[in-house]
Amino acid sequence: MKLSLATLLLPVTVVHGYDVWPLPTSYSTGTSALSISPSLTFNLEDGTSSNGVLTSAFDRYSAAIIGGMGCGDTRSLLSDADFPKASGEVKACTVSVANGREAPELSYETDESYTMYIGEDGKCEIKAATEFGVVHALESLSHLAGETCSISNAPISITDSPRFAYRGLMIDSARHFLPVHFIEHIIDTMAASKLNVLHWHISDTESFPSSSDLFPELAEKGAYSYPDASYSVQDLKGIVQYAYNRGIRVMPEWDVPGHGSWGKGKPEVTILDGACSNTLDPTNPDVYTFLNSFLTEMADIFPDANLFLGGDEVDTNCFDSSPTVSKWMSDNGIEDGVALQSYFWQQVTAQVMPGLNKTLGVWMADDGIPYPEDLPAGSFGNVWMSQSTMPTVIDRGADVVLSGPWYLDQQQPGGFSTYAIQSIWQGMYKVEPYEGLSPSQQSSVLGGEACMWSEGVNALDFDSIAVTKAAAVAERLWSEVGVVDLEDAQERLMEHVCRLNMRGIAAETIAQNFCLSDVL
Template sequence: MNCLPFFIVILHLTNTQNVDSVWTWTCKNQSCEKVRVQPESKPISLAACKISCDPYGTLWPQPTGRVELGGELVPVDPNNIEINENGNENKLVRAGYRHFQTNLQKLGKGAEDQSGKGAKLIVTVKIEDPSQMQLRLTTNESYSLRVSQSSTGSINADIMAPTYFGGRHGLETLGQLIIYDDILNNLQIPNDVYITDGPVYPYRGVLLDTARNYISVDTIKRTIDGISASKLNTFHWHITDSQSFPYVSRSNPDLSRLGAYSPRDVYTPDDVQDVIEYAHERGVRVLPEFDAPAHVGEGWQDTDFVACFNSQPWGQYCVEPPCGQFDPTKPKLYDALEGIYKDMVRQFNPDIFHMGGDEVSISCWNSTYSIVKWMADRGWGTTEEDFIKLWNHFQTQALERFDKHTKEKLPIIMWTSTLTKKEYVEKYLPKDRYIIQVWTAKNDPEIFELLKKGYRLILSNYDALYLDCGYASWVGEGTNWCTPYKGWQSIYNNSPYIYNNANQFLGAEAALWTEQVDDTAVDNRIWPRAAALGERLWAEPAHTWREAENRMLVHRQRLVNRGIAADALEPRWCLQNENNCPT
């Protein structure tokens, strides 16, 4: 990496300077030091110091290519921004411009009276292939950004990218280069910048469970805002589970009528389309998951497709109440599944699809007489291997029904499970079709076995990436099963590079399961911790969280400024006194 971080901070003072400022910040050893203002000296704001002092300025995640931040900090007029569409009719690019301007307006609220007192900002995004409208695992998300000042004094920001998704990342970087100076009460930008950038991993996700507790569309949109701001690219929507069925299926609306917590706690086709379009404009794919054959229950009451629903004592049949999983021996089950798959394919137009496969209970199937008899009629016993054959019967039938409604055979994601054990996985889950999402601990031998066998993986190890850990148990005393709480530091340091075959990892994903979360808590459970994953997956930095801490505190403030209730990480004193808090 070529990082040229230092530039002269020349502040163009106006009559709006806060003459009561008694503190200033000065750059020493790539950190900002808070000192008293000396007589006749001009104070420098913390924001101005930070963008000039750190090798990566205030950028999150850090760029992966060339980074040149130089020249001077120049005031920008927030009311004089020219968007140079350059004849571009791409609706995504136009949406990207709108979102850039919206974020800038939020940043510049305090500088609203600065109209006419700063330079004009001219923004141009050039997309090499505007026809690439869908984010795929093979999409090029790179970009280059150049900021320069013309002879007339205007600031030109030129972004070039192969696809819109890279161009959108360039707009995010440009927005992060613009600071609000609370001493001079204006927006400022470095007038000499060149950055080349692109992600290390193609899959960078956040999972949100909206079935254990219903999560509103507004909260989902804020989650997508945070994903976009942190250059993650996937919103994994765990939309149904045994506790509720809020997804309104066109093919079977009774599922949500019976299975939602209330008639209002549903996701209508219009809601789903709203979320998809909202995410698409912000460079984020919406990955639907219909978890099966386990994790089903509510909504299916009028069918005979579910075994062990709410069986008690639940601990004998599942990992949490209410129990429930599909009975693979019911032929009409696959007709119902096909309808759901058809609905989801038409709505989401996915490039990949998640079929779940999590926590299937052999004891549930084994306790169901009709299932055991069906197996016996085929000469099967009741060993684990026999039930794996039953599971494969389900998975094969379900996949055939899914494939009927896609234009191509999409990659299918499945959670690690008994089916992915070394003695079964190659027999039942072809590696050219299936991607395995690993949720077990990072030292699980199964991960190494899957890598050895050549599978593509997504890392979601619970000992670093489960964001619901570290709270009181909800099914007993003490703390929940995956305690302790996962701090942003452990997430930041959790790299797929700990494995020798790291190139088989498509990326990673942080997960928020919502047994103990609803709208009141989603923002601060996910953010800013998931942003740590954003830098890890975008840049795969060689350093630890310690070198990123100052920028992380800035990014957390950025998320808050954009309306996301990101959790505080440290006292504000630590933000203003860099490197004085960590031991």
């Protein structure tokens, strides 16, 4: 039997008007309904060449819009009254790319803008500067199609581009191993909210799961379980390609000189006679030779322009407890552990980074190591302790990425006090990245990222903790500065959560309502 939404759902709120998340730059809608043809196609305009990014996107979104979100099951739950009489049918979308190329570049400079028009007669046009703008447009089209594979608000005109070039999600595969298929799932959740940088904290003290052809012992001895809980070189390359096809850059992180499990596979480059066997020894010249070789290999696997090397929370007792390190410091006029860390980064800058052709990123506070003056020109700091430290970090010479208010494992982010789990997203949504910055300082803000540290999270509960809150951060980083209305955002985010749930993503709900996925 067909069930009417009205009989199923009252008196709770029904989310059934389809919107785009994050909110586009310019967005106008009408009131006409359109059906979507079950044979929907995407056709390239004359002069636009096909490539792997476009082919992958067309296949992916054809499946998502027509049937991949459970549209067939959805229709069986709805009555005819739930589908306004269509004034037209969307049979095809014409797609044009202004600057297409066989292997489009994905970087800070990539133009992600797009325009989309859907007429009352079903005419559909997408125009973008690059293939990745097309990817975002197709994602928006899938949002408009919603749960019923129809469009309720034509004509639709969208002109859209992101506010920040860096819109990230950090994942941690060291504290709990995340299988390859689940990292691909995470990438899909990012694409659904137009996040574009996967900051991958691959290793830490607990495990070293990333493989290396040059140094196989790192994963063989450092992973929780080798080879089952490790990533082969082919796995790493495959994840990079999977993300690239969705307009997402993969920025790897190996934390140095601390926060690593280096000593399990390469004890000879760590402090051998002190209290911290997993901390690299800044006084050992072989450390820099090793880093040069290892990171050169990784740079070929991860072609992104950024390389993240951590640098935070080094326990200086590691240096003080080692007679060898202490003697070297005394012989070389290094007065304490802070000065030795400066020395370490100066050597990384001089001996390691020049051959990598990468922009260096580190975790950075306003008064802590690493100091911008010890890093290569153009390096950036991820501001993680407090947003209030951003002006000082910028004034010391670093570009910044903001993450401090967006730690997804925190219950009171951004200074928002609440015990209600469904309201935590609001604290993240209320953060303004430019707060407290002068116009000149604002130019040094690359963007921001939500961080999902995995001490208490694995693949089984990741979605329910990370996805909805990361979507809130995504709108803050994509949409215009004036998009701040919490009440409006809640209605639209509830809809987005339903959409994600229909895709098999277990995003956390934020208010009482009904999603069709609840009964599928």
